[in-house]
Amino acid sequence: METQEAGLKTVNNTYMESHRILRTPSALVRDALLYIQEIGEMVCKEPRQNWRNSLDSYLLILVKEGCGTITVGEETLAMQAGDVAFLDCHNPYSHCCDARDPWHILWVHCNGAAMPHLYDIFRQRNASFVMSGAAEWIEPVLQNLERIAMAEEPDYELYESECLTQLITLILTRKAEKTGHISGDTSQKWEQIHQYLEEHFAEKITLEELGKRFGISKYYMLRGFKRKYGVTIVQFLNQCRMNYAKNELRFTDKQIDTIAEECGIHDSSYFNRIFRTTEGISAGAYRRQWRN
Structure with missing residues (x-):
């Protein structure tokens, strides 16, 4: 029926x-x-x-x-x-x-x-x-x-x-x-890595050095971090850098090259390429939009 x-x-x-x-x-x-x-x-x-x-x-x-x-x-x-x-x-x-x-x-x-x-x-x-x-x-x-x-x-x-x-x-x-498939200790380690990247994104960070700092292999760290946060370590680093850059573009008069340096990106063309990839517009256009 x-x-x-x-x-x-x-x-x-x-x-x-x-x-x-x-x-x-x-x-x-x-x-x-x-x-x-x-x-x-x-x-x-x-x-x-x-x-x-x-x-x-x-x-x-x-x-x-x-x-x-x-x-x-x-x-x-x-x-x-x-x-x-x-x-x-x-x-x-x-x-x-x-x-x-x-x-x-x-x-x-x-x-x-x-x-x-x-x-x-x-x-x-x-x-x-x-x-x-x-x-x-x-x-x-x-x-x-x-x-x-x-x-x-x-x-x-x-x-x-x-x-x-x-x-x-x-x-x-x-x-x-x-x-989850990872232990509490390991889960805490991902959180420690996450916090470290948030605080040190402007520094030169290599995956090898990051793995040594937290006592895990580079490849295990890459897989585990993405599993927990849904983004790679490099993607998260760029997110932190772009968040900082957007704040400086909106609320300071610093030159874009200076902001790029402060983000830890020493090649301004590379900075602009990352910024355009994440925001869809150039850093200069972003500043003009939000400050107008």
């Missing part, structure tokens, strides 16, 4: 009981924000393999009760109550509940212009697409997202986007805190 009203679809059959809300985003939301494509809840009664391929979507599945498996490509991982999976549905995937302990799951299919970049950060920071024990902090946000979707109050798309942003932020940040 199937019923459908105002985007809410309920299905009761031999295999499952489920309800889902389908969404068609407005043009503004599709171009500028994160949005729901489908959100729902399912209680399985017996195993059923669901295969998908080449969906323009990103899927979050939370196991509320029971257990099952998720397969992405040739990798199959077991999931149990409290686990959460985050998948890029452009790639082939499937999921199936366990025959002896069928699962009860919550899910949301979502998308948006920023989602490919956000998912790349997720995979950089996580060796697996399954997060063990993550339901404790994801379920309340996911349930709130479903309530917003069901209510369809004025500006609901904006509230859905806000809630989705909170959900993705939790996935990207809380995972490392609770069940």
Whole structure:
């Protein structure tokens, strides 16, 4: 039996009981924000393999009760109550509940212009697409997202986007805190490196010297820093330098060459190239825009 009203679809059959809300985003939301494509809840009664391929979507599945498996490509991982999976549905995937302990799951299919970049950060920071024990902090946000979707109050798309942003932020940040793949001591070391770069960005810093200062290999440091912060050490250094440069351009009358030197960049053409890459305009144009 199937019923459908105002985007809410309920299905009761031999295999499952489920309800889902389908969404068609407005043009503004599709171009500028994160949005729901489908959100729902399912209680399985017996195993059923669901295969998908080449969906323009990103899927979050939370196991509320029971257990099952998720397969992405040739990798199959077991999931149990409290686990959460985050998948890029452009790639082939499937999921199936366990025959002896069928699962009860919550899910949301979502998308948006920023989602490919956000998912790349997720995979950089996580060796697996399954997060063990993550339901404790994801379920309340996911349930709130479903309530917003069901209510369809004025500006609901904006509230859905806000809630989705909170959900993705939790996935990207809380995972490392609770069940990350690096120890507490090593995590503290990344924070120390981060702070050191913020304070010494104007100095000449080589990766070899930085690794020696903090007692880790250059290549391990490069991988670990990017996994934690989503940018490379060189990219972060340039961010620090550009933040300083923008402040000086706006609030002082210093020459651009002088500001470049103070940033630790002794080649003014290289400074201008970095500035244009990050801001889209030259340092001189930035100064004129913000001081006018």
